[in-house]
Amino acid sequence: MKFTKMHGIGNDYVYVNCFEESVKNPAEVSKFVSDRHFGIGSDGLILISPSAIADFRMNIYNADGSQAEMCGNGIRCVAKYVYDYGLTDKTEISVETLAGIKYLRLQVENGKVASVEVNMGAPILEPKEIPVAVEESPVVNVPVEVKGKIYHMTCVSMGNPHAIIFMNNVKDLDIAAIGPYFENHTVFPKRTNTEFVEVLDRNTVNMRVWERGSDETLACGTGACATTVACILNDKTENEVTVHLLGGDLKIRWDREANQVYMTGPATVVFDGEITLPDGIA
Numbered sequence: 526m527k528f529t530k531m532h533g534i535g536n537d538y539v540y541v542n543c544f545e546e547s548v549k550n551p552a553e554v555s556k557f558v559s560d561r562h563f564g565i566g567s568d569g570l571i572l573i574s575p576s577a578i579a580d581f582r583m584n585i586y587n588a589d590g591s592q593a594e595m596c597g598n599g600i601r602c603v604a605k606y607v608y609d610y611g612l613t614d615k616t617e618i619s620v621e622t623l624a625g626i627k628y629l630r631l632q633v634e635n636g637k638v639a640s641v642e643v644n645m646g647a648p649i650l651e652p653k654e655i656p657v658a659v660e661e662s663p664v665v666n667v668p669v670e671v672k673g674k675i676y677h678m679t680c681v682s683m684g685n686p687h688a689i690i691f692m693n694n695v696k697d698l699d700i701a702a703i704g705p706y707f708e709n710h711t712v713f714p715k716r717t718n719t720e721f722v723e724v725l726d727r728n729t730v731n732m733r734v735w736e737r738g739s740d741e742t743l744a745c746g747t748g749a750c751a752t753t754v755a756c757i758l759n760d761k762t763e764n765e766v767t768v769h770l771l772g773g774d775l776k777i778r779w780d781r782e783a784n785q786v787y788m789t790g791p792a793t794v795v796f797d798g799e800i801t802l803p804d805g806i807a
């Protein structure tokens with residue numbers, strides 16, 4: 526199987542061009558390639574395919590093989606892949622995802638995509654649609670008991686579920702000790718991604734993320750968008766926020782009038798490769 530390893534500020538995936546390759550068992554392939562000791566090493570697998578309703582289609586699988594609806598860092602890399610590898614010469618493209626069609630603007634420097642602005646669509650705040658099993662709607666600053674401690678969560682879906690927890694000193698958080706308990710809490714019927722967020726000023730936050738199906742990652746694009754929406758709902762920031770993540774920065778803007786969230790950030794190719802998948806996985 527030919528592949529390209531790419532990352533968006535350190536959130537790395539193995540990308541497969543399904544115009545040329547076919548992946549019959551993506552869940553198993555994702556588990557295999559994601560392994561950082563016995564595989565290629567990544568946060569998951571992303572398939573780039575033809576679409577009947579958009580320019581391209583993206584399917585994303587987490588490192589544990591589960592399929593997610595959407596990936597913010599991944600969709601910027603898809604844009605870079607299709608332009609840099611000659612699948613399109615357009616600098617405005619649409620990509621079909623399980624969270625709907627997303628519209629992207631590619632910023633090209635010296636013939637290669639350097640950064641991408643993505644219209645991530647409207648945030649979903651209705652608890653049943655996120656989904657999160659609580660009475661309050663929207664789910665803003667709602668108490669939840671996790672591992673014997675009360676936290677206050679704000680829940681937002683960007684097509685995939687996020688719970689945002691505000692705190693001080695996110696860099697000192699032992700995220701592996703608490704992340705899995707949020708991820709698998711009974712209040713989240715489809716599990717959740719969890720963002721731990723420290724507000725620095727009205728336009729800047731630090732964020733760490735425990736991703737559903739991939740553990741701690743260096744960045745999460747949908748998480749940065751959900752975090753910005755949560756900051757605004759809690760009156761902690763203005764509508765434009767720079768989100769500092771472990772792997773770099775994303776610029777997020779919630780256009781309240783149009784109710785659309787925009788994400789801008791880079792996309793990077795690491796290397797191209799070819800792997801022989803073990804029998805039973807291919």
Ligand SMILES: N[C@@H](CCC[C@H](N)C(=O)O)C(=O)O
Pocket residue numbers: 536585587592593594595596597598599685686718736737738739742744745746747748
């Ligand atoms: N890293 C991604 C999100 C990937 C999917 C997520 N783990 C989920 O299961 O919803 C991003 O950049 O948005």
